[in-house]
Amino acid sequence: MPIVKVEMWPGRTQAQKAELARVITEAVVTIAHTTPESTIVIFKDVAKENWAVAGVLASQSP
Template structure:
């Protein structure tokens, strides 16, 4: 069972997540030979204040 966890900044719409889930599932089925019904995807929406890049928070406090 492929289990795919996607961590990204919060703010995507349900429609965007659904489209992404379809595209990723299609890719895993095509390239990894998995059965469609066995592909699990979890979206972990992370608030910008909980991300840092190059030592800087993405959502810097004022």
């Protein structure tokens, strides 16, 4: 039943997301004792224009 959401800046390839989904699912199944079939991993790309740290958009960060 776990739902895992991963929010990152864009730029990761399909291969990287596929590998991340595989490894995170394996970790959740092994450590939290769930089944793979009930584990969902969702990726959300968030543009640097929409992500600020310390009050500064990452797209404008030096």
